[in-house]
Amino acid sequence: MIGVKAKAWIERAQNGRLFYLIGVLAYILIALFVMIWLSRPGMRDAVWYPLASALAFAGFLGSLLLIYYAPLSGLAKAILGLSVLLILLPILGVRNTFLLEVATQVGIFAAMALGLNIVVGFAGLLDLGYVAFYAVGAYLWAIFGSPQANIAFGTNRFPLEPEWFFVFLFLAVGVAALTGILLGLPVLRLRGDYLAIVTLAFGEVIRVIVNNLDKPINLTNGPQGIRPVQRPPLFFKPWLNAVGIQLDDPTLYALYFYFLVLAVIGFAIWLARRLENSWVGRAWTAIREDELAAQAMGIPLVRMKLAAFATGASFAGAMGMIFAAKQYFINPESFTFMESIGVLVMVIVGGMGSIPGAIVGATVVTILNLQILKGLSLMLNKLRQAGVVIPLINFPLSQWPTQLEPAKYERLVFGILLILMMILRPQGLIPERRHRMELAEALGREAAAAPERLPMEEELSPVIPAPEAPPARD
Amino acid sequence: MAYLLELRKVVKRFGGLVAVNRVDFTLEPGRIVSIIGPNGAGKTTLFNLITGIYKPDEGEILFEGRPLVGLRPDQITARGIARTFQNIRLFGNMTVMENILVGMHIRFRASPADILFQTPRFREEERRLREEALQLIRFVGLRASPDELAKNLPYGEQRKVEIARALAARPKLILLDEPTAGMNPQETAETTRLIRRLRDELGITVILIEHQMRVVMGISERVTVLDYGEKIAEGTPEEVRRNPRVIEAYLGRGVAIGAIA
Numbered sequence: 001m002i003g004v005k006a007k008a009w010i011e012r013a014q015n016g017r018l019f020y021l022i023g024v025l026a027y028i029l030i031a032l033f034v035m036i037w038l039s040r041p042g043m044r045d046a047v048w049y050p051l052a053s054a055l056a057f058a059g060f061l062g063s064l065l066l067i068y069y070a071p072l073s074g075l076a077k078a079i080l081g082l083s084v085l086l087i088l089l090p091i092l093g094v095r096n097t098f099l100l101e102v103a104t105q106v107g108i109f110a111a112m113a114l115g116l117n118i119v120v121g122f123a124g125l126l127d128l129g130y131v132a133f134y135a136v137g138a139y140l141w142a143i144f145g146s147p148q149a150n151i152a153f154g155t156n157r158f159p160l161e162p163e164w165f166f167v168f169l170f171l172a173v174g175v176a177a178l179t180g181i182l183l184g185l186p187v188l189r190l191r192g193d194y195l196a197i198v199t200l201a202f203g204e205v206i207r208v209i210v211n212n213l214d215k216p217i218n219l220t221n222g223p224q225g226i227r228p229v230q231r232p233p234l235f236f237k238p239w240l241n242a243v244g245i246q247l248d249d250p251t252l253y254a255l256y257f258y259f260l261v262l263a264v265i266g267f268a269i270w271l272a273r274r275l276e277n278s279w280v281g282r283a284w285t286a287i288r289e290d291e292l293a294a295q296a297m298g299i300p301l302v303r304m305k306l307a308a309f310a311t312g313a314s315f316a317g318a319m320g321m322i323f324a325a326k327q328y329f330i331n332p333e334s335f336t337f338m339e340s341i342g343v344l345v346m347v348i349v350g351g352m353g354s355i356p357g358a359i360v361g362a363t364v365v366t367i368l369n370l371q372i373l374k375g376l377s378l379m380l381n382k383l384r385q386a387g388v389v390i391p392l393i394n395f396p397l398s399q400w401p402t403q404l405e406p407a408k409y410e411r412l413v414f415g416i417l418l419i420l421m422m423i424l425r426p427q428g429l430i431p432e433r434r435h436r437m438e439l440a441e442a443l444g445r446e447a448a449a450a451p452e453r454l455p456m457e458e459e460l461s462p463v464i465p466a467p468e469a470p471p472a473r474d
Numbered sequence: 475m476a477y478l479l480e481l482r483k484v485v486k487r488f489g490g491l492v493a494v495n496r497v498d499f500t501l502e503p504g505r506i507v508s509i510i511g512p513n514g515a516g517k518t519t520l521f522n523l524i525t526g527i528y529k530p531d532e533g534e535i536l537f538e539g540r541p542l543v544g545l546r547p548d549q550i551t552a553r554g555i556a557r558t559f560q561n562i563r564l565f566g567n568m569t570v571m572e573n574i575l576v577g578m579h580i581r582f583r584a585s586p587a588d589i590l591f592q593t594p595r596f597r598e599e600e601r602r603l604r605e606e607a608l609q610l611i612r613f614v615g616l617r618a619s620p621d622e623l624a625k626n627l628p629y630g631e632q633r634k635v636e637i638a639r640a641l642a643a644r645p646k647l648i649l650l651d652e653p654t655a656g657m658n659p660q661e662t663a664e665t666t667r668l669i670r671r672l673r674d675e676l677g678i679t680v681i682l683i684e685h686q687m688r689v690v691m692g693i694s695e696r697v698t699v700l701d702y703g704e705k706i707a708e709g710t711p712e713e714v715r716r717n718p719r720v721i722e723a724y725l726g727r728g729v730a731i732g733a734i735a
Contacts, residue, residue, distance in 0.1 A: 271590065278589040278596070279575070279582040282568070286576040289565035296525060296559075298551035298580035298643055434569045434623060 020070045024063070024080060031060040032088060039095050047382045050375030057099060058367050060092075061106075068356060085262060090255055094247065100254040102370050104326065107261035108319050110362035113346040114268045114355065115315025120344065121353035121432070122281060123308035124288025125188070126196040128340055129203025133313035135210060135335040136179050137172040137320025139220060142330050144168065145230035152219045162233035165325065169318060176317020177310040184309040188302055191291065203340050211332040225331025229324050232256065257326045264322070265359075268315055272355050275311070284308055285353070338411070342369075345414050349421055351428020360429050365417070369410055376406035476539065478503040478647060478679055479524070484533035486519055486703075493519040495703040496533070503646070506673050506680040508690045510714075511700035512723055517683045518560055520700070521649050525557050526550040537647070552580045556645035558636045560652050560683070566625030570616065570635050573624050574607040577642030610638040614668060630661045637668065647679045648672060654686050662686060666693055691715070699723065 034056045043049055067080045093100035112134065119127045143149050145165065149158035160168075187198045214222030234252055247255070275281045283304050286294040295301050324330045342365065350361025384397045421428070481499040485492065494516045501507060509517050522528045524535060526547040535542045542550055556577075565573050581603065588596040611620055614634040618627050624635055633653060640648055653669065654662045666689050672678045684690045690697060690711065697714040699707040701723040707714050714720055 274590050274592065278584070278600075279579060280586065280589060282572055282576050283579055285568055285572070286565050286579075289567055290563050292527065293559065293563040293565065294576070295547040296527070296551060296557055297577050297639065298548045299576070300546070300548045432567075434567070434572065434621075 017072055017076075020072060021076065024066055024070050024072070027066055028063045028080070028084065028088070031056070031063055032092075035060055035092050039092070047379055047386075050378040051372065054367060054371035054375045057102065057371065058363075060089075061103075061363055061367075065360065086259075090258065093254065093258065094251055097251055097254045100258050102367065104254070104258045104261050105370055106363050106366045107258070107265055108323055109343065109346060109366050110359045111261065111265050111268050111319045112316050112343045113350065113358040113362040114265070114272055115312040115319075116343050117312075117347050117350075117353065117355065117358040118272060118275070118284070118315075119308050119312035120347055121351075121358070122276065122288065123284040123305060125305060125308060126192065126199070127309075127312070128196050128200035128337075128344070129206070130199075130312070130316060130343055131335050131337070131339040132183075132203040132206035133176045133179060133316035134320035134323070134339070135206050135332075136176050136313075137317030138324040138330050138334070139210060139226075139320075140172050140175055140317075141165070141168050141321040142226040142229045142324045143219060145325070146226050146228060148219075148221055148226045151221075152217050159230045162230055165230065165232035169321060172317040172321040173314040174317075176320070177314040179317075180309040180313030181306050184306045185302075188305040188309070200337065200340075203335075203337060207332050207335050207337075210335070220332075223332060225329055225333075227329040229328055229330065231325050231328070232260070253326075257322065260322060261319075264315075264318055269355060269359075271311075276355070280304075280307065288353075341414060345418060349417060349429060351431045353432035354428060354430050357428050357430040357432070364429070365414075368413060368417075373406045373409055373413065380405065476503075477501060477536070478538060479681075480534075480536040480539075481520075481524075482534040482536070484520075484523060484530045484535060486516075486523055486528055487531050492703050494523065494530075494700075497700070497703070497705050499698060499705070501647075501679065501681065503679050504673065504677065505695050506669065506682065506693055507696045507698065508682045508684050508694035509698045509700060510684060510687075510690055514702075515700040515723075516703040517700055518651055519703075521557060521651055521681075521683065524550075524649065525555060548580075551643055551645075554644075554646035555649065556640035556643045556647075557649040558633075558640050558651055558653060560655065562629075562632050562636055564624040564632055564635055564639070567623060569621050569623055570611065570618060570627070571604065571607055571620040573635055573639050574610055574642045575603065577639035578603050578607070580643055607638075607642065610641055613641070613671075614638045615664065630657055633657070633665065634668075637672075641672070641676070641678075645678060647681070649681050649683075651683045652685060653682065654684065654689055662689060665689075669693055 037043075038049070038053050038056055046052075063084055064081055067077055067084070070077070072080075089103060090100070093103065112130070116127065116130050119125050119130070143152065144158060144160050145168070146159050150156055183199070183202055187195060187202070190198060210220045211223055213220040214224075220226065231253060234249070234256065237252065240247070240252075283294065283299045286297065286299060287301065287304060291301065323334075327334075343362075346361035346365045347358055348361070349364060350357030350359070380397065380400065384400060387396070387398060389396045477500045479499070479501040481497055483496045483498060484494055485496055486494040497516075497520065499520075509520065511517055519528065523530050524542070526542065526545055526549070530543060537550075537553055537555065540553075542553070545553070565576060568576070582599060584593075584596040584599050587593075608620065614637050616631060616634050616638065618631050624632065627635065637648075637650070637653065640650075650669065654665050657665060669680055669682065670693055673680055682690070682694065694711055697707075697709065697711050698705060699714055699717070699720050701719075706719045706723060707717040709717070
């Protein structure tokens with residue numbers, strides 16, 4: 001009796017979704033177990049710890065991808081994904097705040113990649129100065145959320161109270177979008193390479209302005225940067241204490257920024273997806289595919305391109321502001337051309353025009369930069385201190401020049417990554433997918449198709465009278 | 475009779491080359507007319523002038539009595555002129571359905587707020603226009619699935635999608651630039667029939683650039699002949715066929731004299 005039931009159950013499990021559900025759950029549990037095992041005391045002293053921890057974390061985040069692809073119901077996917085992001089990751093993060101730091105940085109870049117994906121991926125406008133909008137958002141809050149504005153305007157009203165942070169978040173979105181429009185108006189008549197060059201220059205112009213605007217009025221404090229930048233209010237601290245969770249402020253802030261960034265990404269995905277599936281997104285893609293034909297279809301080119309620019313810029317503006325508050329300190333060094341290239345690499349690696357692609361690209365590139373390369377550097381240092389000698393060539397690692405540390409390979413890695421992608425998978429890790437029609441529509445089509453079929457060949461009288469003479473003048 | 479389209483002494487120069495030279499052209503609503511001429515005669519340039527891709531150096535272009543010169547191509551499309559291209563210009567990485575929906579761009583009324591919050595207005599409009607797009611697909615006799623990427627379709631099918639996309643804007647006038655180029659006789663006959671139905675069933679006025687004389691002679695009510703940017707003849711297909719200047723333009727002077735003699 002029990003045997004029969006069990007057999008039926010196993011069969012159902014193997015055919016059905018339960019099978020996948022168990023697989024996904026097992027994967028998450030194993031990843032979680034590895035993470036917890038790595039966070040045991042003593043583990044950190046191991047030479048291979050930095051690399052192992054980076055790979056384990058990447059594997060843990062990979063569970064989200066697994067959930068995304070698993071053939072489960074939307075509800076199951078949402079529950080699994082949200083519990084990984086909202087419960088498991090924060091719990092791991094409280095034990096090891098570096099993970100939260102990495103996750104937050106991944107999130108910041110993911111939101112930027114989503115924004116740049118609208119400009120480059122959807123509308124096909126190659127923007128090499130995207131970091132400029134990030135800088136605009138960051139400096140907007142850095143100036144008014146610090147005593148810097150007192151110096152510039154000769155008052156003692158500043159810094160603004162932490163509560164203003166949220167007002168400025170909306171303001172940063174607006175100001176960045178406005179900057180996008182102001183840049184776009186003269187520039188968007190250009191195409192392709194020319195647009196790329198002008199936007200590249202614009203990115204540099206913003207950085208140089210910020211670098212030099214310490215005189216005549218000291219607005220940005222020049223190369224020294226601005227410190228301290230006000231952080232958002234910890235309004236929920238009393239509530240947490242009330243339920244018995246006691247955490248120190250740095251951990252609370254780390255958690256705070258993590259959730260804030262997650263919320264902005266959620267919003268960004270929602271916005272990008274809604275736009276993508278409407279006449280706005282289709283107009284953008286049409287412009288990317290063929291500008292002239294798009295215009296001939298009645299699409300106002302300049303207006304739609306400006307809309308793409310402004311939408312993309314607004315994401316960067318919001319993220320710049322969160323970045324400024326998180327870092328506590330900003331200077332022009334954070335807004336170099338390499339940052340623009342970095343975000344572009346994320347979009348290309350992920351797959352141009354693909355929303356999940358942008359997120360995956362941001363995750364891969366950021367973990368590579370922040371964890372794997374730095375981890376390799378740490379490993380190398382440990383080996384160096386231990387006096388390890390490379391066998392065969394008898395090269396003592398202590399003589400390895402510091403200029404060749406893996407952490408300094410960022411540009412090399414971008415380059416290699418781009419070359420590999422272009423050779424092996426030019427469409428990106430998760431390529432853009434065009435939308436299939438909904439089932440209901442397709443069924444409607446089948447039903448309606450029959451009566452409206454075109455008449456067959458024979459039923460129609462020939463429309464072209466046979467020419468009397470051979471058409472000599474063709 | 476009121477003209478739907480009227481060109482008055484339109485001139486377009488590219489450097490020293492006069493691509494279109496003082497061309498007058500009038501078109502009554504409900505006609506199917508052709509523009510023919512040897513390669514480089516200025517036919518496509520004329521289309522580009524009407525649709526606003528080029529700006530004429532001299533002359534006027536009136537559509538329903540109102541001037542078109544100075545409007546952008548998208549504004550001209552919104553006035554009711556749609557076109558296809560000589561070398562097919564579909565949005566290759568979009569589906570057939572999406573291509574046609576892009577053609578409907580000017581007809582979408584949902585605001586960005588409607589889109590973001592997926593209001594009933596947005597959903598209803600999207601559903602209605604998608605349904606209409608399916609009707610258009612059937613109308614042009616497309617066999618491919620609406621979900622197929624445009625670049626994966628065979629050549630003849632791509633031409634049909636391009637016509638469907640142009641029809642999607644609900645134009646009053648459609649400009650077809652060599653719609654049968656590269657087609658076999660069967661496809662050509664099918665397309666010719668389709669062009670007739672544009673006028674007969676949808677009431678759209680048609681201007682056609684065409685090289686295949688069978689098509690031109692078969693469906694045009696009037697033929698305009700361009701050569702070196704100038705209008706050298708105009709009339710019914712029969713008249714044009716016998717016009718010595720036309721024969722000369724196509725076959726050279728010696729043949730023309732021989733044909734008349």
